[in-house]
Amino acid sequence: MPIVQLDEYLIDQIAAGEVVERPASVVKELLENALDAGARRIQIATAGGGKTLIRVTDDGKGVPRDELRLAVKRHCTSKLSGGLDKIASLGFRGEALPSIGSVARLSIMSRAEGAADAFEIMVEAGRCEGPRPAGLTRGTVVEVRDLFQQVPARLKFLKSDRAESAAITEIVRRLAIAFPGVRFEVSGPDRSRLLLEAVPADAPLKRIADVVGEEFAENAVEIEAEREAVFLSGFAGLPTFDRGNSLAQYVYVNGRPVRDKMLISALSGAYSDMMAKGRYPVAVLFVEIDPALVDVNVHPAKADVRFRDPQLVRGLVVGAIREAMAKAGVRGSTAAAHGLMARFSGAGPRGDAGSTSRFDGFAPGAPDIAMTPRADFGRSAFARHPAPERPRAPFDAARAAYRPLEERFDEGASPLGANRxxxxxxxxxxxxxxxxxxxxxxxxxxxxxxxxxxxxxxxxxxxxxxxxxxxxxxxxxxxxxxxxxxxxxxxxxxxxxxxxxxxxxxxxxxxxxxxxxxxxxxxxxxxxxxxxxxxxxxxxxxxxxxxxxxxxxxxxxxxxxxxxxxxxxxxxxxxxxxxxxxxxxxxxxxxxxxxxxxxxxxxxxxxxxxxxxxxxxxxxxxxxxxxxxxxxxxxxxxxxxxxxx
CATH class of the missing domain: 3.30.1370.100 (MutL, C-terminal domain, regulatory subdomain)
Known part of the structure; x- marks a missing residue:
């Protein structure tokens, strides 16, 4: 078979196999574009777990009319002015929009900053139509419909609508931690509404608590360290505040959420002899490093990075977490205390109801035993068993089994001394x-x-x-x-x-x-x-x-x-x-x-x-x-x- 050059549409579909794995991948790429455009308010709407509809609305700078068609062509980007050694944006490859347009119906409506009008383009099956006038006050609206309808092999491997919606929510949460000053809203008929309000720059733990949970703020220590121009900051959970999986580990490199094996290994190493096997720490870590010392162009999904000196970064993570735990002193997790309180109050796990009994006299709604009239003893089954005669002796406070806590007798009255x-x-x-x-x-x-x-x-x-x-x-x-x-x-x-x-x-x-x-x-x-x-x-x-x-x-x-x-x-x-x-x-x-x-x-x-x-x-x-x-x-x-x- 002779060697032929593939057409642009097929090339885009091949690229989409790496960039667009599932609806959550589409949301990730669109959110990165919105954040790179300086958006402060982002709305995400989905239907059918993102397979039917994904709409991302932002108030960023927008795209000029004459650049809209370029935005959906491969390897067209405005984010590489400094080259690969100075990447300061989340996106830079110029592959996301053309890849999405090759496997779905894509529309982009945008009004550039300072422009008098808004314009819209439509992309379907690799064909672009427009731009044409549209109604929009500011920012950009990107709408993706019928994802993977033209690639049924990929469509049947997607999970249920609920699972895909949950994956989209997780993407939004991870990006929201890195950008606490941005308001995120996720809604749609296939999900419950998620709203993450913008928080002040001096209160990063507030956004982290909104995402990870309120308990994390009570069970975390602050991390701040520097080594050879590599800066590490964030919060690490106490060893007793653990999870059954690694989903609560949020690691960022220059503001980019990553799932790097070396960094995850360093996090596990920091807790190696402080955490039970099969349990995972909860942590939010931010690594700031010179872009020339880290390669983010490893995979089109941009979730992996390569450091020029991985041992330096690993040592910084392990050392900083261990030092922070040592400085925090002896601290116990509130989760253990809450579990103990639940058991005390009867809400915790207990054995089989048939094998154990529980006193419910003080439980809400239970009868007050102390106020229940007693039956006449003459009618009781125990009436035929008279109580035995007991020898009566004068009361001696020093020897009484139920003596008061503050004993008021002389020390000499008791062989053990007073106040026992x-x-x-x-x-x-x-x-x-x-x-x-x-x-x-x-x-x-x-x-x-x-x-x-x-x-x-x-x-x-x-x-x-x-x-x-x-x-x-x-x-x-x-x-x-x-x-x-x-x-x-x-x-x-x-x-x-x-x-x-x-x-x-x-x-x-x-x-x-x-x-x-x-x-x-x-x-x-x-x-x-x-x-x-x-x-x-x-x-x-x-x-x-x-x-x-x-x-x-x-x-x-x-x-x-x-x-x-x-x-x-x-x-x-x-x-x-x-x-x-x-x-x-x-x-x-x-x-x-x-x-x-x-x-x-x-x-x-x-x-x-x-x-x-x-x-x-x-x-x-x-x-x-x-x-x-x-x-x-x-x-x-x-x-x-x-x-x-």
Whole structure:
């Protein structure tokens, strides 16, 4: 078959296969054009999940009459005046509009800034008609109808209208975070209305809360860092404020929303030993970098980027998030407190109704048992069982089981001393230790002022031989003793391991691992870094490396598998974390087995010492497995349970 040149219509349809994947792709391209035009108000209307209708209206600068036909021709753009090294706009390829016009019916109505009239063009099956006069006060209206009607193979692979509408909403939300000063409105018969009002430039968290959720603002720390002219800002959620998927991770490079594998990997690495496996952090990060140091022309969808120095950016993301978490101190997620409140109030998950009973006397609408008249005892089934005679003795306040909290008898009247409250008789007296001991913490009877000196308060009780109940200035804290001590031991082990070069174990016979030539080159380039972790290797001819020493803490390990995992990580992410992650896993296992176990009764000074060390240890809000180590209940929440507010 001879070589022929494809016609423009077929070329546009081929390009549309990469640019226009689904209705959400169309909305993304049209929104980027509107934002590049300086729009401050954007309205999106859809029908049939975007397959029947997509209409985007903006108040931007508009398109002049003599440029309307150029706008729907391939590789025609006004955004590359500085070349590919200085891209300052969201769009730049000049492929979106002609690609959309080749697979749908496209109309563009626009009134350029300062023009007296508006004009409209129509594109169908690659043919352009117009421009002709139209009625429009300002801005641009782009309407796309019957998407993929001429490409039925693509149409049948689309999802339901509801799913496509949700994808469009997600596109709008992601762009709205990067442009908080723009008002976005999404409506249509196939969806519920979404309105995101413009917010001031000095309140970026307001727009983020509108998109991610109000709880995020309460469970996030601010990120701000700089390294070698690369700026990172945004907000990162606490490790205990996680999600079951990565949809709540919003990453932007120079204002462009991206789904870059390296950046997502860096975000996961920052939470590597603070979050449970299978859970994902919530974060909104903005990377600002010189356009010459990043390539956004990787894919027509413009969702991937390539950095000139990916390790610099990765290190900045990981380091900034970890430093921000350390500076934030010990903080618990409000989600855990809300879950506990729900269980207390009866709204949380519970077991099978047939196997457990619940007291509903205080539930809304339930009968007030205290006000219900009692039946005559003579008619009761228990009337034939008379109560046994009990020996009567004079009341002794010092020995009474139900004595008042503020006992008003002399200390000598009780062998345990005065003011014992609800303390068990077998429990040792609460002794916080010497007043000068830093680990003792405030004593339980020293008052609210002393308790407020520490974020986790002072220990009041040890429940179920594991949980520490502490009182703070404005609430209560319930600490999982084993999980908290596990994190503390783990951090001490890591500090001891990484504070100096990790001890290595020399192999009697070097282990030679065969690898593809490229993988062997990547590993040997990182040989110096790997040596600090106890893994010493060198090149052993073409396509092989010889491992001479391995980290001693790993013991007997599968060297070949370890080296191949390293090679895969270096090829995909440009960094090798397999050795460090395995060392951390061993340290986490030692910490888990070496921490205080459930069932050991802690003394008051031990509990307070644990609380003080938690406050001084970064990441102590979760254990090594990602479970929360404590839950905080505010006084207002407790009062609400009893109807006091």
């Amino acid at each position: 409250g609800f303390m068990e008789s077998a429990q040792a007296p609460f002794d916080p230790g010497p007043s000068g001991a830093p680990s003792s913490g405030p004593s339980p009877g020293s008052g609210r002022d002393t308790a407020s000196a520490h974020p986790l308060g002072s220990a009041k009780a040890h429940l179920f031989e594991n949980f520490i109940l502490a009182e703070t200035e404005d609430g209560l804290v319930l600490v999982d003793g084993h999980a908290a001590h596990e994190r503390l031991v783990y951090e001490r082990l890591k500090a001891a391991l990484y504070g100096r070069p990790i001890a290595s174990q020399m192999l009697l016979i070097p282990d030679v691992v065969d690898l593809p030539e490229d993988d062997a080159d990547r590993i040997c380039e990182e040989a110096e870094t790997l040596a600090t972790l106890g893994l010493r290797l060198e090149r052993f001819g073409p396509g092989a490396v010889a491992v001479r020493e391995t980290p001693a803490i790993l013991g007997q390990c599968e060297i070949g598998r370890l080296v191949r995992d390293l090679a895969d990580e270096l090829a995909e992410f440009g960094t090798g974390e397999s050795v460090r992650s395995r060392i951390d896993h061993v340290a986490a296992t030692i910490a888990c087995h070496g921490s205080v176990r459930t069932g050991r009764r802690l003394r008051p000074d031990e509990m307070n010492a644990l609380l003080r060390e938690m406050e001084a240890t970064p990441g102590s809000g979760t254990c090594n497995h990602g479970r929360p180590t404590f839950i905080e209940l505010k006084r207002a929440d407790i009062e609400a349970l009893f109807g006091r507010r």
